[in-house]
Amino acid sequence: MWRHIASNAVTMLIVLLFLLGGVILWGQGQYTASGPLQQAICVDVPSGSTMRRLSVNLEERGAVTSSTIFRMGADYADKTSQLKAGSYLVDPGASMQEIVDVVTRGGASTCGTEVVYRIGVNRLGVQVRELDPATNQFAERANFNPVEDETPEVYTEKKAEADTRFRVALAEGVTSWQVVESLKAMDVLEGTVAELPPEGSLAPDSYEIQPGDDRAEIVARMQAAQEERVAEAWSNRDENLPIETPEELLVLASIIEKETGVADERGQVASVFVNRLNRGMRLQTDPTVIYGVTEGKGVLGRGLRQSELRAATPWNTYVIEGLPPTPIANPGTASLEAAAQPLETNYVFFVADGTGGHAFAETLDEHNRNVARWREIEAERANQSSGN
8 A cells, every 4th residue: 555655656746846847847938938018118227126126017017927937037047136226128029038137237227318418529518318218219308508508407307316327428529628628517527637638649439427437537538448549540550651650640630530520531531631741742731720729729610810821830731841749639430540541542632512521632723623613602602691
């Protein structure tokens, strides 16, 4: 009898093990399968939150089919204690496994409110925007100049929220003085910048910041990034360029940056300056003259005077030979690459063509015709403006 009982017990245990294995397999399938979300949502994870609280919230919002399986899967993956505070975008159909990965990965939040401090050539702008998870597009809530405008209430509110993200967006062609002055105006930062960074030494890019970050440390990040970019461009430079050092490459790149905002033109503009240097011609570029007037401290805001074109400054390439002694702005990667690898052309002249780009020429006669056409366009625009 005991043998019979033992036999039945073993059979029952085997059945239970099979059932348990089936349940586990089913749970694993549920954990990795596509989820029920039909539309993307933002999931907020407050500081100090728990996986249990998050799982219940996700089930209530229809993002997961079972908060229990969600927690068990996170625990099995040893990620229960790795929950990171923030606001995260959960895509339609995201599996429980994918959601767990998103909220435990760390790094920048991917949803919610973002404050972007845009350091541009003409102004500092502060933009408050929120991601609409349904469209994956940002909706602007505010846009203002912190130096000139009244601070919007929404900025003050969002700045105080724990899950708001902050970013500094540095545009190509700004000067080091403009960068430092803009950082001073950002009320979420602390500390001072003891010395003005050398012109050209700051990399235009987007930088994640946190309230309380030190201004000098942000500048150091920008400088480190630019050092890497200059070194890479220099290592990939064409042979026989009429420049001898990475510093001269940076100077040339800054002039290219200020001469054109058309991406496809950078190589041609670079070729003009390289051809001029090779022929011993003066560069004769207006942005260098402007820098000699302003020394990078603000925007000139008017046309150049004839007296300024003739004035002897270290940067006036109508007067000096070769490159100026320093960059005239902070160039981006594309301008560095154009300076290091210019197009091969015979161009030595260019002038605005009325479309935002330039007309290039190999001879003075051709250039004079292009200049005449540009003067006609200027006159037509002046007549249209006066007629209005």
